[in-house]
Amino acid sequence: MAAQETAAHAASQRRYYARHRDEINTKRSANKDWRRWLETRKLWKRTYRNKPRIHRQVYWAIQRGELVRPESCSHCHRTGCQIMGHHEDYSKPLSVIWLCQRCHLAVHRHEVIV
Numbered sequence: 001m002a003a004q005e006t007a008a009h010a011a012s013q014r015r016y017y018a019r020h021r022d023e024i025n026t027k028r029s030a031n032k033d034w035r036r037w038l039e040t041r042k043l044w045k046r047t048y049r050n051k052p053r054i055h056r057q058v059y060w061a062i063q064r065g066e067l068v069r070p071e072s073c074s075h076c077h078r079t080g081c082q083i084m085g086h087h088e089d090y091s092k093p094l095s096v097i098w099l100c101q102r103c104h105l106a107v108h109r110h111e112v113i114v
């Protein structure tokens with residue numbers, strides 16, 4: 001009788017799955033998204049942990065004249081806007097790409113590659 005019960009149980013599980021398949025799949029993929037989000041966040045933390053220090057280094061490099069903040073965005077060449085230093089690689093604090101806010105945001109949204 002135990003075997004019968006198990007079979008019945010398995011069948012009811014299958015029925016449950018068939019009925020709620022979409023729901024279950026949505027939950028599963030939401031879970032995956034969550035995991036991915038956590039991974040991204042971990043990576044982000046690792047990458048940006050040194051950010052304040054790096055920005056200080058950039059600031060002092062500008063003060064010393066080692067870095068020059070240009071007047072225009074190096075992507076769209078717009079002037080008269082705030083130009084920000086963008087880092088492709090935070091391990092190279094003085095390798096800065098100068099971008100206007102619009103291009104900078106686009107770069108971070110991966111719409112533009114500099």
Ligand SMILES: [Zn+2]
Nearest residue numbers: 073076100103
């Ligand atoms: Zn720009």
Ligand SMILES: [Zn+2]
Nearest residue numbers: 085086087104
């Ligand atoms: Zn940036």
